[in-house]
Amino acid sequence: MNRAPQRLAWLVLLSAFTVNCLLVVGVPLTIRWYLINATVSHEAILEVITGTVLIWEPGGTTPIGVTSSTTVPEGSRIRTDSSARTFLTFFDNSTATLSFDTEARLVTMRSPRFGLSSMSQALHLDVTHGQANIGVALPVDGPLEFRATSAHMNALLKEGSYSLKVTTDSSRIIVHLGTAQVTAQGETVELKQRERTTVREGQRPEQPIPAAQNLLVNGSFIEDLSVGWQAYNEQGGDGGDVDGEITVEQLSNTESRTVRFFREGSGGNHCETVIRQDLNEEISDLATSISLYLKVRLLNQSLSGGGYLSSEYPLMIRLEYEDIYGSQGHWTHGFYYHNQQNNPTMYGERIPYNTWFDYASGNTLEAIYPRPARLKSLLIYASGWDYESMITDVSLVVE
Numbered sequence: 001m002n003r004a005p006q007r008l009a010w011l012v013l014l015s016a017f018t019v020n021c022l023l024v025v026g027v028p029l030t031i032r033w034y035l036i037n038a039t040v041s042h043e044a045i046l047e048v049i050t051g052t053v054l055i056w057e058p059g060g061t062t063p064i065g066v067t068s069s070t071t072v073p074e075g076s077r078i079r080t081d082s083s084a085r086t087f088l089t090f091f092d093n094s095t096a097t098l099s100f101d102t103e104a105r106l107v108t109m110r111s112p113r114f115g116l117s118s119m120s121q122a123l124h125l126d127v128t129h130g131q132a133n134i135g136v137a138l139p140v141d142g143p144l145e146f147r148a149t150s151a152h153m154n155a156l157l158k159e160g161s162y163s164l165k166v167t168t169d170s171s172r173i174i175v176h177l178g179t180a181q182v183t184a185q186g187e188t189v190e191l192k193q194r195e196r197t198t199v200r201e202g203q204r205p206e207q208p209i210p211a212a213q214n215l216l217v218n219g220s221f222i223e224d225l226s227v228g229w230q231a232y233n234e235q236g237g238d239g240g241d242v243d244g245e246i247t248v249e250q251l252s253n254t255e256s257r258t259v260r261f262f263r264e265g266s267g268g269n270h271c272e273t274v275i276r277q278d279l280n281e282e283i284s285d286l287a288t289s290i291s292l293y294l295k296v297r298l299l300n301q302s303l304s305g306g307g308y309l310s311s312e313y314p315l316m317i318r319l320e321y322e323d324i325y326g327s328q329g330h331w332t333h334g335f336y337y338h339n340q341q342n343n344p345t346m347y348g349e350r351i352p353y354n355t356w357f358d359y360a361s362g363n364t365l366e367a368i369y370p371r372p373a374r375l376k377s378l379l380i381y382a383s384g385w386d387y388e389s390m391i392t393d394v395s396l397v398v399e
Contacts, residue, residue: 039110039119042091043071049097050326051084072106079103080130083326085373090123092144093137099282100374102130107149112142120145131165131282136178148173153184153199160193163284170200174211176286194399212289212399215281215375219394221248221257230276240269244382251392258297258392261315261382266302270312274381279396281375285324287398290372292317292361294380294394298337299354303384305339306348312384313348315391319364320379321372329372331364335389 046053047069054063058075072078072088080086080102088096090109098104108124120143125132127150136146136157146157148164152171155164160178164171173182174196182189182197187204189197195208217228225231225248233243244263251258261273283290294317301314313334320330334348335357351357365371378396382389 039112039122041074042109042111043073044091044106044109045089046070046072046078047087047089049085049087049324051081053084053086053098054079054081074106074109077103077105085324090137092121092123092139092141094123094144094146095135095137096125097133097285099131099133102132103128104130104132108147123147124149126150127164127166127171129166129168131163131284133285134162134164135286136160136162150199152201153182153205155183156181161286163286165282168201170198172196172198174284174286176211176284176288212397214395214397215279216277216378216394216396219396220255220392221259222255224248225259225275228277230274230278232274232276234272234274236270236272238270240266240271242266242269242271244271244273244387246273246275249390256392258390259380260388260390262388263382264386266385268385270384272381272383273387274379276377276379278377279375281398283321283372283375283398285371285373288365289363289397289399290319290365290375291363291397291399292319292333292359292395293397294359295356295392296335296351296359297354297356297390298335298351298388299390300386300388301336301338301384302386303343304341305336305343305345306334307343307384310334310344310346310348314382314384314387315389316379316381316383318379318381319396320376321368322374322376323368323370324373325370326373327370328376329368329370331368333361334383335359 048067053066056063056077080098082100086098105126107126108122111121112119122145124147136159138159148155150166150171155173157180158178161176163174175191175193177193180191182205184199185204189205191208194211196211197205197208199205231246242265244261247260248257249260296315298314303312306313313336316334318330318332323329332347335351336348337353380391
């Protein structure tokens with residue numbers, strides 16, 4: 001009976017000592033853990049380039065329409081439609097441009113709260129569909145982990161510039177500058193400057209290939225013209241009714257085939273004989289070049305030069321696009337072999353008669369202003385009165 005108070009006293013003393021030790025050790029460790037692991041959430045600055053951008057803030061069910069600029073908190077969802085584009089600036093000066101018909105979520109925008117921390121700053125942009133052009137800034141206030149993800153892949157981006165395009169069944173990422181590690185289905189590939197990879201639904205990343213890509217389908221006309229192309233005539237408003245002909249013919253000593261445009265008996269009436277391929281391809285703000293390559297041969301033109309307005313050539317190419325402000329534009333180039341009437345030829349180029357001529361446009365981005373944001377279609381056509389021309393091996397290369 002007399003020992004019970006002593007035992008109780010010892011128990012209380014030992015418990016107090018244990019608690020004191022835990023406090024002495026635990027409180028500093030807890031404080032240290034907090035100083036190292038505490039983070040602060042940031043907002044992004046959103047600037048509307050064109051149209052109306054919809055924003056769902058975290059937990060919100062009703063979007064806010066924005067037409068100028070605003071700040072966007074972590075966890076927000078952003079959507080552009082076919083007429084809207086927007087530009088995001090993150091807390092570390094990294095950026096992202098969301099192109100037309102794009103939806104993305106700002107999953108993480110955080111940095112360490114205290115300078116004692118060695119944790120990385122974290123940015124995570126998840127793209128549901130559409131295209132994002134991303135610029136990752138040089139880290140200044142400590143290391144940066146920038147992740148760009150989609151339903152198909154996870155990419156870790158270093159300082160540089162990138163394009164990510166997401167569709168229902170695949171994601172494509174291009175490295176314009178820098179390096180990226182792209183992971184899917186447990187496999188990682190590393191992309192270097194001017195390389196790209198595609199990740200298809202449920203598959204591993206494809207091996208890196210050069211960033212330059214030909215946007216055209218069936219440009220050598222190996223398959224039937226109905227693959228990738230539409231063919232038709234446009235008579236214009238001068239009352240003519242004689243259509244031109246479009247035929248596909250085999251080239252000797254080659255696998256390529258040629259499209260032949262032919263018209264006679266025009267009576268001096270205008271017509272355009274056209275093949276057209278719709279592209280609907282978003283062009284990254286980071287793309288550096290758009291170039292056209294083709295082989296053309298001219299056999300007849302009854303209208304001199306480029307016609308009275310430099311708009312009628314026996315062979316023309318026309319690239320139609322939508323610029324960064326949503327306006328429609330086009331770039332054209334014509335070919336002719338004679339100009340007996342000294343008609344204007346400001347949009348044309350004189351080439352040898354009845355000879356295959358290799359044409360390279362050079363970088364059309366240098367000739368187009370404002371800059372294209374979406375390539376809509378490529379038209380190849382003969383225009384004027386009577387004409388005969390041929391074309392093959394057409395490519396439209398974007399890099």
